[in-house]
Amino acid sequence: MSDSNPAPSLYAAREPIYPRRVSGPFRNLKWYIMVVTLGIYYLTPWIRWDRGPSLPDQAVLLDLAGRRFYFFWIEIWPHEFYFVAGLLIMAGLGLFLFTSALGRVWCGYTCPQTVWTDLFILVERWIEGDRNARLRLHRQKKMDFRKARLRLTKWVSWFLIGLATGGAWVFYFADAPTLAYDLVTLNAHPVAYTTMLVLTGTTFLFGGFAREQICIYACPWPRIQAAMMDEDTLTVGYREWRGEPRGKPRKTDEPGTVHGDCIDCMACVNVCPMGID
Ligand code: SF4
Known part of the structure; x- marks a missing residue:
């Protein structure tokens, strides 16, 4: 190929997707599921459960130092982990069943990547407007005051969601009120800060920027789920x-x-x- 006619690049930059707002019963169902799943994730570490003296009063606690998993009235020791393995196998079989009957319901409604991306898009829409407004803003090359203000507000909001997500995760591994106090007073273990930092960053990147790229390039599930579908499966x-x-x-x-x-x-x-x- 001559210099005047260079080879076309094999790399195409990702075009951000700005989905338009939709309404209807399935969208409403998705909102309910989002509220319930996020509510469970963020609030569970704060539920108290009285187990008597000298035992932790957190309802769900992964006590790595004490090698115990507390789940409300259940206490699982390391040698009883096969219960958890059995539960995971049953959950996997349930997922296969739902996929073969109802198609991509896991991806569409309950996968954490979907739920958090949906939340990030909701925040984005609140701040920057619906599809057309977001597209206009994206195509506007000049970074004027309005664009900078909207972008900054969006990124700070996403960051706070990421921080809450990373924060909620570490509360599953220690007494939540004590750890929250230690985190704020900078007395928590460095592992807690590192974990929070990593999860804050991944939530921010995956929900805010990578979005569907995770499904297309990183997730193994789309490669597997097609094997569970046939002509009777409900697929869109x-x-x-x-x-x-x-x-x-x-x-x-x-x-x-x-x-x-x-x-x-x-x-x-x-x-x-x-x-x-
Ligand atoms: S493809 Fe993977 S990451 Fe994407 S929604 Fe489905 S399970 Fe989640």
Whole structure:
């Protein structure tokens, strides 16, 4: 190839996706699931459970130093870990069952990557507006005061969510009120700060920037789940035989022109958080 006609790059930069707001029963179900799952994650370490003197009163506690796992009225010792393994196997089988019957419900509703990304998009929409406003802001090259203010507000909000997420995680491993006090007074163990820092950073990056890239490049589940689906599985997808030839019927169409059901309105593209096109 001559110098005047350089080889095209094999790398295409990611185009950020700005899904449009949607409403309806399935979206409402997704909001409920988000509230419940995030509520469980953030609040569980603060639930108290009286086990009597000399035992921790935290309902769910992974006591690594004492080699105990406390779960409400259950106490699991290391040699009883097969209970947890059995539970995980049952959860895995349940996931396979739901996937073969209902398709990508795990990915769509309950995967942590989905739930946190959804939360980050919600915050982004509150601050920067719906799809068109966000697209305009993204395409605006000049970093004026308004763009800087919106971007900074969004990133600080995302950071605080990441911090709360990392913070909640370490509370599962120690008495939450004591650890919270130690963290604030800078007396906590360095491992607690390091763990919080790593989880804050990964939440910020995965929910704010990587989003669907985690599903496409990092997650093994999409490679596996297709093996559990057949023609009876409920899947959301474009059926070419039904949609094509796409386009709205027009007065100028030749008599007898056939149209598929797809009117090419781009609504499905504009709302898709995975960026179908
Ligand atoms: S592809 Fe993986 S990371 Fe993405 S939603 Fe599904 S399980 Fe979660």
